[in-house]
Amino acid sequence: MSTPSLILLKMLKLSAPDRFVERHIGINKNDIAAMLQTVGVSSLEELIDQTVPATIRSNKALDIPDAVSEYQYLNELKATAAKNKVFKTYIGLGYHDTITPAVILRNIFENPGWYTQYTPYQAEIAQGRLEALLNFQTMVSDLTAMPMANASLLDEGTAAAEAMAMFFGIKNKRKITAPKFLVSDAVLPQTLDILKTRAIPLGIEVVIQNVKDFELSKEVYGVLLQYPAAEGSIEDYRALAEEAKAKKIYVTVAADLMSLALLTPPGEWGADAVVGNTQRFGVPMGYGGPHAAFFATHEKHKRQIPGRIIGVSIDRHGNPALRMALQTREQHIKREKATSNICTAQALLAIMSGMYAVYHGPERIKAIAERIHGFTQIVDLELSKLGYKQHNAFYFDTIKVEVENAEAIKTIAEANEINFYYPNNNSVVIALNETTNHADVQAIINVFAEAKNTTATVDFAKANELDYKIPAALTRETEYLTHPIFNTYHSESQMMRYIKSLENKDLSLTHSMISLGSCTMKLNAAAELIPVSWAEFGGLHPFIPINQAEGYKQIFDELEAWLCQCTGFTACSLQPNSGAQGEYTGLMTIRAYHEDRGDFHRNVAIIPSSAHGTNPASAVMAGMEVVVTKCDDEGNIDLDDLREKVEAHSDNLSCLMVTYPSTHGVFEVQIKEICALIHEHGGRVYMDGANMNAQVGLTSPNEIGADVCHLNLHKTFAIPHGGGGPGMGPICVNDSLKPYLPKHTLISTGGEKGISAVSAAPWGSASILLISYGYIKMLGAEGVTDATKYAILNANYIKSRLEDRYQILYTGEYGRSAHELILNLQPYKELGVTAEDVAKRLMDYGFHAPTLAFPVPGTVMIEPTESEDKAELDRFCDAMLGIHDEIDAIAKGDADADNNVLKNAPHTLAEITNDTWEYPYSRETAAFPLPYVRNHKFWATVGRVNNAHGDRNLVCSCTPIEAYM
Numbered sequence: 013m014s015t016p017s018l019i020l021l022k023m024l025k026l027s028a029p030d031r032f033v034e035r036h037i038g039i040n041k042n043d044i045a046a047m048l049q050t051v052g053v054s055s056l057e058e059l060i061d062q063t064v065p066a067t068i069r070s071n072k073a074l075d076i077p078d079a080v081s082e083y084q085y086l087n088e089l090k091a092t093a094a095k096n097k098v099f100k101t102y103i104g105l106g107y108h109d110t111i112t113p114a115v116i117l118r119n120i121f122e123n124p125g126w127y128t129q130y131t132p133y134q135a136e137i138a139q140g141r142l143e144a145l146l147n148f149q150t151m152v153s154d155l156t157a158m159p160m161a162n163a164s165l166l167d168e169g170t171a172a173a174e175a176m177a178m179f180f181g182i183k184n185k186r187k188i189t190a191p192k193f194l195v196s197d198a199v200l201p202q203t204l205d206i207l208k209t210r211a212i213p214l215g216i217e218v219v220i221q222n223v224k225d226f227e228l229s230k231e232v233y234g235v236l237l238q239y240p241a242a243e244g245s246i247e248d249y250r251a252l253a254e255e256a257k258a259k260k261i262y263v264t265v266a267a268d269l270m271s272l273a274l275l276t277p278p279g280e281w282g283a284d285a286v287v288g289n290t291q292r293f294g295v296p297m298g299y300g301g302p303h304a305a306f307f308a309t310h311e312k313h314k315r316q317i318p319g320r321i322i323g324v325s326i327d328r329h330g331n332p333a334l335r336m337a338l339q340t341r342e343q344h345i346k347r348e349k350a351t352s353n354i355c356t357a358q359a360l361l362a363i364m365s366g367m368y369a370v371y372h373g374p375e376r377i378k379a380i381a382e383r384i385h386g387f388t389q390i391v392d393l394e395l396s397k398l399g400y401k402q403h404n405a406f407y408f409d410t411i412k413v414e415v416e417n418a419e420a421i422k423t424i425a426e427a428n429e430i431n432f433y434y435p436n437n438n439s440v441v442i443a444l445n446e447t448t449n450h451a452d453v454q455a456i457i458n459v460f461a462e463a464k465n466t467t468a469t470v471d472f473a474k475a476n477e478l479d480y481k482i483p484a485a486l487t488r489e490t491e492y493l494t495h496p497i498f499n500t501y502h503s504e505s506q507m508m509r510y511i512k513s514l515e516n517k518d519l520s521l522t523h524s525m526i527s528l529g530s531c532t533m534k535l536n537a538a539a540e541l542i543p544v545s546w547a548e549f550g551g552l553h554p555f556i557p558i559n560q561a562e563g564y565k566q567i568f569d570e571l572e573a574w575l576c577q578c579t580g581f582t583a584c585s586l587q588p589n590s591g592a593q594g595e596y597t598g599l600m601t602i603r604a605y606h607e608d609r610g611d612f613h614r615n616v617a618i619i620p621s622s623a624h625g626t627n628p629a630s631a632v633m634a635g636m637e638v639v640v641t642k643c644d645d646e647g648n649i650d651l652d653d654l655r656e657k658v659e660a661h662s663d664n665l666s667c668l669m670v671t672y673p674s675t676h677g678v679f680e681v682q683i684k685e686i687c688a689l690i691h692e693h694g695g696r697v698y699m700d701g702a703n704m705n706a707q708v709g710l711t712s713p714n715e716i717g718a719d720v721c722h723l724n725l726h727k728t729f730a731i732p733h734g735g736g737g738p739g740m741g742p743i744c745v746n747d748s749l750k751p752y753l754p755k756h757t758l759i760s761t762g763g764e765k766g767i768s769a770v771s772a773a774p775w776g777s778a779s780i781l782l783i784s785y786g787y788i789k790m791l792g793a794e795g796v797t798d799a800t801k802y803a804i805l806n807a808n809y810i811k812s813r814l815e816d817r818y819q820i821l822y823t824g825e826y827g828r829s830a831h832e833l834i835l836n837l838q839p840y841k842e843l844g845v846t847a848e849d850v851a852k853r854l855m856d857y858g859f860h861a862p863t864l865a866f867p868v869p870g871t872v873m874i875e876p877t878e879s880e881d882k883a884e885l886d887r888f889c890d891a892m893l894g895i896h897d898e899i900d901a902i903a904k905g906d907a908d909a910d911n912n913v914l915k916n917a918p919h920t921l922a923e924i925t926n927d928t929w930e931y932p933y934s935r936e937t938a939a940f941p942l943p944y945v946r947n948h949k950f951w952a953t954v955g956r957v958n959n960a961h962g963d964r965n966l967v968c969s970c971t972p973i974e975a976y977m
Contacts, residue, residue, distance in 0.1 A: 030081050032790035036535055037802050038881035047809045047882060056801055060710065062826035063804050065681045068711045074577045079792030082539040089786070093548035095563035100452060101431040101553040104410050104443025105242060105758075106168050106200050106268075106772070107300075108292040109551065111446055115504050116294060116367050119511045120360070122545055124732075127360055128521035128536055130528060130860060131736035135335040136327075136918050136952040137855050140514030141363060141735040142334035145322045147497055148290075148304070148366030149968055154492040155272040156286040157279030158308035160968055162319040163336075164290075164362035164737070165305040165354065166589050169206035169772035171287035172199075172236055172266050174307060174318040174354075176207060177633075179262040179284070180216055182316060183233035192217045192232045198241035199266060205757040205769040207236070209600065213635025223247065228255055234262040239278060240271055243433075243441050244410025245403070248483060253282025269293065269306070270446075271408040273381035276486045285309040289772075292446065294368035295361050296550030299564055300773025301589055302738035302780055304362035314338060314966060319354045320736070325962025327955035328916075329923070335957045337966060353592040353629035356726070360734030371507050374493035380446055384409045387453055388444045389478045394457045394470050403439075406483050410443040415463070425459045431556050517953045518735075519860050524950070525880045525888060527810075529832040529863040529873025530624070530675065532705050532727035540730055540786040544779050554773040555758050568775060571785045572742075578704070578796070579721055580714025581744040585753040585762065587769065589776035592626045594722025594741025595669075595700065597754060597770045599634035601720060601745060602667050602696045604752035604767050614694065616661040618668045620649050622675045622867045624700060636666055647676030647822035649686060658693050665695040672716060673703045673830035675867040676822040677807070687717030696720065696749070704728040705877070706804060706831035709797025713744070720745045729784035738777050740784070802878035803831040806885060810876055813889040817896045821868060831875055835862075835892075838870035843902050844909050847872055850895055855918035857891035857941055858950045887944055894941050908932050913941070918952035 034040075039047065044056070053059045080088065101109060112121065120126045132138030132145075145163040152161035165171040176193050184191065193216050195207060204220060211218045217231075226235065235256060240246045249265075256263050264285045265278035270292050278286045291303035309317055315338065323337030369377060388409050392402050401414040415421055418434045425432055433441040442456065454470050461468040480487060493499070501510045519526075526533040543549060552561055572584035588594040599617070606614040617631040618639050628638045641657050642650040649670070658665060668690045673679045680686070687697045699718035705728045707713075713721040725731045725740035733739075745753065755762035756774040775781070788796060807829045811820055819836040823829055837847045847870050851861030863873040876885055898914055901907035911932055913919075919938040929935060940946050 032079060032082055032537070032539070033795040033798060036537060036791060036795070036879060037798060038879050038884070039802055039805065040881070043882035047805060050812045051805070051808050052812065056805060059805060059808060059828070060801055063679065063808070063824060063828040063830060064710050065679055067681065067684060068679070068716050070580070070711050070715050074709055074793040074797065076574050076577055076788060076793040076796065079790055079795050082790060085786060085790050086539060086542065089543055092563045092566055093543065093546055095566065096548045096552055097429070097560040098547055098551040099426070099429040099431050099556070099560060100455070101556060102442045102444060102456070103431055103433040103553050103555050104244070104441065105202070105433060105555060106289055106291075107297050107553050107555070108443065108445035109297065109447045110292045110294055112294045112296060112364070113368065113371050115507045115511070116364055116371065117545065119508060120364055120367060122541070123515070124536065125515045125518070125520050125522050126363065127541070127732040127734050128533075129518050129735040130526050130531065130533060130733050131359070132336060133864070134851065134855070134861055135333065135957045136852065136954055137519040137860065137950070139334055139953045140517035141359065142322050144363040144366055144514055145359060146324070146334060146968070147370055148362040149322060150495060150497070151366050151369040151493065152269070152290070152306040152308050154494070155269055155277060156267065156308045157277035157490065158283070158286050159311045160314060160317065160321070161306060161308040162317055163322050164357040164359060165307050165319050166358060166593065167301060167303060167305050167772035168200065168266060168287060168289040169203040169769070170593070171305040171307050172203050172264065173206050173210040175264040175285045175287055176216065176234060176236065177210060177214060178313070178316050178318060179234040179264070180214060182313070183262065188231060188233055190217065190231050191215065192219050192229070194226050194232055194235040195220045196223045196237050196241070197221055198223070198243065198245070199236055199238045200242045201757050202769060202772045203266060206772065209768045209770055210633070213603070213633060223249070223252065226252065228259050228261055232261055234264060236264045236266065239265050239267045239275070240408050240410065243404070243412045243435065244407045244443065245412070246275065246406040246408065246482060246486060248486060250281045257282055268408065270381050270384070272488070273378045273492070274385060274408065274480065274482060274488055276488050277490070279308070280490065290362065290365035293365035295364050296779070297553050298550050298777070298779030299552040299561060300554035300775060301777030302358050302361050304358040304365055319357055321968050323962045324967040326958050328958065329955045331954060333954040333957045335959060335962055337962055337968060353596060353626045353633055355592045355626050356590045356737040356739035358738055359736035360738060363735065367511065369493060370498055370501055370510070373498050373502055374491070377493065384444055384446060384448065385480065386475050386478060387448050389481055390453055390470065390472065390475055391442060391444065391456055392481070393474060394468060395460055398457070398460055398464055398466070398468055400460060407481055409445065410441060413440045413442065414438060415440050421459065421463055424462050428455060428459055430455060430459060431553065433555070519950055523948075524858050524860070525876060525884050526860040527862045527874045527876050527888060528860070529677065529834070529875040530702050530866070531733070531863065532724070532875060532877055533733065534730060534877035535879035536730055536732040536783070537787070539790065540783045541732070543782045543786070549779050549782060554778070558759070564775075564778060567781065567785050571781055571788070574788045575723060575742065575744055578708050578712065579723070579744040580712035581746050583750040583753060583763070584742055584744045586742045586775045586781060587754050587756070587761070587771050588722065588741040588743060589771045590737070590739040591702065591722060591724040591741040592630060593770055594743050595626055595630035596633055598698050598720040598722055598743045598745075599630055599636065599667065600767050600770070601743070601749045601752040602698065603634055604765065605696065605749055606666060608752070608765060611694070613664050614666045616664045616666055618654070618657055618661070618665070620670065622647065623669060623671060624675065624702060627669045627700060631669065647674060647678055648680045648682070651682055651686065654686065655689060658689055662693040665690070665693050667696045667698050669698045669700060670718075671700040671702055672713070673706050677830045677832040677834060677873070678822050678824050679830055681825065683716045691717070702727065703831065706800060708800045709793070710800055714746060720749050725781070725784045730787040731780050731783045738780055740777055740780060742776070799878045803876070806876040806878060806880060807831050807833055807874070809885060810874060810889055814892055817893060821871065832873055834868060834871050834873045836868070836871050840899050841870065843899065845899055845902065845914055846870070849914040849917065852956055853895050853898070853914045853917035854891060855952045856913070856939065857894065858945055858948060859888060859891055890942055890944070913938055918956065920953065920955055921951045923955065
C-alpha cells in the first residue's frame with residue numbers, strides 16, 4: 013500500500029463515526045435503491061431534477077459550517093451557554109423566576125410523548141392532552157373568575173392586542189367613526205408596544221394615560237388595565253368598571269395569575285376579558301419564551317374568542333369525550349373575514365402550567381403566593397429602616413423604591429449578580445418570585461445598605477406580625493381550583509401516574525409517523541432538545557442587560573446568518589413567535605416599506621385561492637384589502653387571472669402572498685414570471701414559508717424572486733409541535749425590507765426604521781431557537797440539503813405506491829410531487845365513504861390521519877418528511893391500501909354501506925372486549941386489520957366524537973369526575 017493511501021486511511025479513521033445526518037434521515041443506503049426503483053428513477057439526483065424546475069435551482073452552496081456530531085455539539089454549546097450570566101433577577105414586567113416541579117420537567121417538558129404530539133384535530137387519539145388543556149382552561153377560569161377561557165395564546169402582549177381587536181370587532185358593528193382604546197400607562201411597556209403595532213392597521217387610536225384621566229366618551233369602545241400595575245401598585249378599578257359597563261364600554265384586564273390567589277379576581281369586579289401570562293406557574297423564563305398566555309371572557313363572546321377552546325362532548329357510544337370546540341381554527345373557514353390569524357397556541361406550556369396547578373392544588377398555590385407576598389413585605393420593611401421611601405401603598409410582589417441615583421444601585425446590584433428594574437434614575441422596582449428565599453432577601457437589602465455605606469441584618473421574625481398589603485376590598489374571598497382534579501394528585505407517585513395515564517391516550521411521534529401535509533412532523537432530536545432545559549438558557553429574564561446574554565447573542569447571530577443562507581435573503585428577525593405572527597410581521601414590513609416611500613394607498617394583497625387560511629386573515633390584520641386570484645386545473649396560480657387582477661389594482665398593489673412549493677405540493681414553473689409581474693407593478697412578494705422543507709439547499713425564496721418569507725421553525729427546522737405549540741415564525745427579508753424589521757421598546761433590536769414590536773419578548777420564544785440552531789449545526793450545509801432531497805424522495809415513494817389505487821390530484825411536469833401529495837377521496841363519496849371515515853379508520857391501523865380536507869375538500873394531504881425509514885413508509889402505505897380494499901368491499905357489496913369498519917372507526921378496546929358484538933365483521937378485522945398492528949397496537953380511548961353535540965352543549969371547563977367513571 014502506498015504512503016498516500018496509508019495517510020488517507022488514517023484520515024478516514026479519524027472522521028466522526030456517528031454523523032447526525034444518518035440519525036436524522038430515516039432512509040439508509042440499503043433501502044434507497046429499492047425506493048428509487050419504485051419511483052422509477054436511477055438516482056436521487058434524477059428525481060430532484062424532475063421535481064424542482066431547473067429555472068429556480070440554486071447553483072450556490074449554502075455557506076453553513078460543516079456538520080458536528082451530537083457529542084461535539086453539546087460540548088460546544090456548554091461553552092456558549094457559559095457566556096450567559098444567570099443572576100438573581102427581580103425585574104418582573106410579566107416574567108418571574110419559578111420552580112418547575114421535577115415530575116413535570118421530566119415527564120412532560122423533556123418527554124417526546126408530550127412534545128411530539130400534533131394539534132388535537134383528531135380528538136379520538138388526543139384525549140390526554142385535551143384533558144390537560146381543559147385543566148388549563150379551568151385553572152384560568154377559576155383564578156380570573158371568568159366563565160370561559162381558551163387553551164392559551166402566544167404571550168401577554170399579543171393576548172391584550174387580541175382583546176383590543178375582538179372588542180373592536182364586536183363594537184364596530186355600530187360603526188364608530190374614530191374608535192379609541194384607552195390604555196393605562198401602568199400597563200407593561202412591551203404590551204404597549206404591541207398594541208401600537210396592532211392598532212394602526214385597524215384604524216384604532218390607542219390613548220395611553222393615567223387611569224385617573226380616562227374620559228369614557230362615545231368614541232371609546234374599550235379600556236385596558238394592568239392588575240397589579242407594571243410597577244407593582246394595586247389599584248381599585250371597580251368604579252371605573254361600573255361606569256364603563258353603564259356606557260357599554262368593554263373592560264380588559266391584564267392580570268398576574270399568581271396574584272389572583274390573594275386578590276379579588278377581575279371577573280368579580282366587572283372585567284369583560286382577562287388576559288395575562290402563566291409563565292410563573294412552573295415554566296422557565298427562557299429569555300422570553302415560550303410561555304402560555306391566557307384569555308378569559310364571558311360565554312356570550314364564545315364565537316369571537318381568539319385561539320382554541322377545548323370542549324366536552326360525547327362519542328358515538330354516548331360516553332364523555334373531549335374535542336376542540338366551535339371550529340376554533342376559524343381563520344381557515346372565514347379567511348379574510350376572520351377576526352384573528354391565530355393558528356398555533358402554546359399547548360405544551362399551557363399543559364405544564366395547568367399541571368403545576370394540578371400538582372400544587374389550591375392550598376399550595378395560595379401558600380406560594382403568600383410566601384412571595386410575605387418576602388416582599390419584609391423587603392419593604394427593611395428598606396424603610398434604611399431610610400428608603402417605597403411608593404406602592406398596596407402591592408403583591410413588586411415594590412417601587414425611591415433612590416437618589418439608580419445607576420449607583422445598579423452598579424452595586426450587578427456586582428452582586430442581582431438585577432432590578434430601573435424605570436428612571438430615581439426609582440428601583442423590585443419584583444420577588446417563587447424562588448426567593450431568606451438569603452435572597454438579605455442579599456437585596458445588602459445592596460441598598462451598601463449604597464448608604466452601612467450594613468443591615470434582616471429581621472425575619474417580623475414576618476409573623478405582617479398582614480396583607482392588599483386593600484381589604486380587594487382581598488380574595490372566593491374559592492378556586494375546587495375541582496377534584498386539583499385536589500387529588502399531590503404526591504409525586506400520584507402525579508407521575510396521572511401524567512402517564514394522559515400520555516398513554518395520545519398518539520405522538522413515539523408511536524408512528526404523523527404524515528400531515530403542510531405541517532412537517534419530522535424528528536425532534538433529543539440532542540436538539542436537551543439544552544432547552546439548561547439553567548443557562550432557561551433562567552434568563554428577557555430584559556436583562558445584553559452583556560449578560562452573550563451566549564444567546566452568539567446563537568442569534570449565527571442562526572440569523574444560517575436562515576439568511578437558507579432563504580437567500582440578507583436580514584432576519586427572530587421576534588415573531590408563531591408562523592401566523594411571521595406572516596403578519598412580514599406584511600407589516602411591506603406596509604412600512606410602502607409608507608416610507610409615500611405610497612400610503614398601496615393596500616391590496618393578492619392571494620391565491622389555494623393559500624393557507626392564515627394568509628388572508630394576516631393580510632386583513634395588516635390593514636390590507638384581499639383580492640383572491642384563481643388556480644388552474646393543475647393547482648397552479650392562473651397566470652391570466654393573476655395578470656388581470658394585478659393590472660386592475662396596479663396603483664394600489666401592496667403585495668402578493670404565495671406559498672412555494674404550492675399548497676398543492678407542486679413547484680410552479682412560472683413562479684419567477686409571477687414575482688416579476690408583481691414587482692413590475694410596484695408590489696412586494698411575500699412567500700409563505702410553510703413548505704420550506706422542499707426548498708432548503710435546492711432553491712430559495714430569493715431565487716424565485718420573493719422579498720420576504722417567514723419560516724415555520726416548528727416545521728422545517730425541527731422545533732416540536734408540542735400538541736399545538738410552541739411555534740416560531742421568524743422572517744427573512746431582502747435589502748428593500750431590512751430597515752423595517754421590528755424593534756422592541758426595552759431592548760435594542762430591529763431595523764433602523766423598524767416597526768414597533770410584534771411579540772412581547774425581543775427575540776420571541778428565545779429558548780427554543782436552540783433547537784433549530786442545533787438542527788442546522790449538526791446537519792451542516794450538506795445535511796440540510798440532503799434532508800430536503802429525502803423529503804422529496806419519501807413523498808414520491810408514497811405517491812408511487814398509492815397512485816394505482818388512489819387519484820393523486822396535482823403533480824409537476826414530470827408527474828412528481830414536491831414534499832407532499834394530495835389523495836382525492838371524493839370519488840368514494842357515492843359509496844357513503846368520506847375523507848373523515850378514512851382518517852378515523854387510519855387510527856385502527858395505528859396512524860394519525862394526514863391533513864384532512866385542506867387545501868381541497870374531500871382529500872387528505874400527506875407529507876412523510878425525511879425522518880421516516882422505508883419500513884415505516886411501507887406500513888403507512890399498507891394501511892392506506894388496506895383501507896382501499898375496505899372501500900372496494902363496500903363497492904362490491906361485500907360490506908354493508910352503513911355498518912362497516914370505516915363508518916364505525918375508530919374501534920376502542922372497550923368495544924373489542926365487550927361481551928356483545930353486533931357488527932357484520934369480525935373483532936380481528938376491526939382491531940387488527942394488518943399483521944403489523946398486532947405488534948404495536950395503539951388504541952383510541954373514545955369512539956368517534958360527536959362534534960355537533962359539543963357545540964350545542966358547550967362545556968369548556970372540567971366536568972365532574974363522575975362523568976368519566
